[in-house]
Amino acid sequence: MEVIGIKTDLVGVGEDLVEALQNGMQRAGLCLMDGDILVVSESVIATWEGRVIDLDTVEPDERARALADHYGKDPREMALIIKESDSIVGGIPGVVLTLNDGFLYPNAGIDHSNAPPGHVILFPKDSSISAKILREKLSSGRRIGVIVGDSRTHPLRLGCVGVALACQGISPVEDARGQDDLYGRKLMITRKAVADNLVSAAQVVMGEGDEGIPAVIIRNSPVEVIEGDDEALFSMPRIAPHDCMYIGALTGGLRPYAGGYDWLIALAKEAIVNAYAPYSGFKVGAAILAASGRVYSAGNVENASHGAGLCAERAALAKAISAGEREISALAVVGDTPDPITPCGICRQMLVEMGEDILVIMANLGGKAAVATAGELLPNPFIGQSMAKESDGDSLIS
Ligand code: THU
Numbered sequence: 201m202e203v204i205g206i207k208t209d210l211v212g213v214g215e216d217l218v219e220a221l222q223n224g225m226q227r228a229g230l231c232l233m234d235g236d237i238l239v240v241s242e243s244v245i246a247t248w249e250g251r252v253i254d255l256d257t258v259e260p261d262e263r264a265r266a267l268a269d270h271y272g273k274d275p276r277e278m279a280l281i282i283k284e285s286d287s288i289v290g291g292i293p294g295v296v297l298t299l300n301d302g303f304l305y306p307n308a309g310i311d312h313s314n315a316p317p318g319h320v321i322l323f324p325k326d327s328s329i330s331a332k333i334l335r336e337k338l339s340s341g342r343r344i345g346v347i348v349g350d351s352r353t354h355p356l357r358l359g360c361v362g363v364a365l366a367c368q369g370i371s372p373v374e375d376a377r378g379q380d381d382l383y384g385r386k387l388m389i390t391r392k393a394v395a396d397n398l399v400s401a402a403q404v405v406m407g408e409g410d411e412g413i414p415a416v417i418i419r420n421s422p423v424e425v426i427e428g429d430d431e432a433l434f435s436m437p438r439i440a441p442h443d444c445m446y447i448g449a450l451t452g453g454l455r456p457y458a459g460g461y462d463w464l465i466a467l468a469k470e471a472i473v474n475a476y477a478p479y480s481g482f483k484v485g486a487a488i489l490a491a492s493g494r495v496y497s498a499g500n501v502e503n504a505s506h507g508a509g510l511c512a513e514r515a516a517l518a519k520a521i522s523a524g525e526r527e528i529s530a531l532a533v534v535g536d537t538p539d540p541i542t543p544c545g546i547c548r549q550m551l552v553e554m555g556e557d558i559l560v561i562m563a564n565l566g567g568k569a570a571v572a573t574a575g576e577l578l579p580n581p582f583i584g585q586s587m588a589k590e591s592d593g594d595s596l597i598s
Pocket of ligand 1: 480533
């Protein structure tokens with residue numbers, strides 16, 4: 201496999217990327233051949249799409265200023281991040297992690313690098329369409345693939361690797377499940393991120409700075425270039441946040457309820473009948489399954505002195521513990537909420553005391569349900585061990 205860089209003149213807004221690439225190839229005596237895959241950097245695609253913004257034209261609002269202050273960013277850039285992303289997941293000083301259309305991006309993909317002074321480059325508006333145009337205009341009847349490439353870090357790893365934003369002419373992920381490993385065992389979960397891997401190879405040649413190599417030709421690779429424009433074949437597959445190892449494990453996010461506890465949910469629902477909620481009018485029911493197999497249910501118990509009120513979860517927990525139970529397997533809670541009801545902070549604290557692995561099934565009256573463990577609902581809890589004299593070494597902060 202060969203990785204051949206295409207050196208071009210600086211491509212500014214309003215300039216034609218197709219022409220710049222053609223000129224670059226001509227100067228180097230290169231032309232595209234059947235089976236070639238062209239990897240083009242996202243910043244040059246975004247520039248070509250006219251996505252370069254003069255920061256002085258951005259007027260940040262109050263939210264942008266507050267978030268900029270919190271994350272140590274330029275308020276104008278934060279205003280753009282808010283505008284360009286679906287949500288901000290969190291961040292560290294200098295970088296926020298955003299969700300755009302189901303994918304994660306640092307700072308909504310907004311770049312300072314390779315932008316003129318005082319400007320930033322937004323994320324390409326539609327990398328897939330831009331890749332399609334490049335493929336049509338550069339192929340001259342040959343079978344070529346185009347990938348728009350970007351770079352990312354992996355959690356806890358230093359340094360960027362390649363990631364494909366869009367593909368044309370190649371399938372971005374190859375399913376290697378069912379293939380044999382060296383010992384003849386079938387691979388169970390391996391999918392090869394073919395397009396990402398090609399972008400990584402391209403970036404070894406491209407660099408990310410002043411190299412002036414915005415595109416790379418990958419030649420003689422074992423990756424099949426597919427003719428036609430079957431968008432379903434070329435589109436980037438995504439996985440739901442709860443199926444993602446990093447997001448699922450670290451956010452303590454709720455997972456969809458997969459069944460098995462309908463009967464416990466039904467008992468929690470029954471307990472709503474005896475809820476005493478004259479002040480809020482909001483009745484909740486909870487049912488606890490102890491390891492003994494016994495079930496304890498309760499409704500919320502309010503009081504004229506509002507702070508003295510008990511949530512349904514804690515009322516059920518008090519019943520179970522005072523009956524001698526010390527091992528709790530699961531808790532179901534049901535309320536009349538639009539989405540599955542989630543336990544309050546005090547209940548999470550009381551629950552986690554009995555075990556971080558307790559399964560919490562959260563449901564609403566309409567039958568929507570989600571699950572999480574007590575530990576996921578209350579990460580980094582204050583527990584008995586917190587008062588020990590020495591650390592058990594499990595902390596992420598040392
Ligand atoms: N409540 C519960 O019983 N469980 C929850 O998970 C959330 C809130 C109760 C407490 C109070 O009686 C009423 O709902 C309104 O906050």
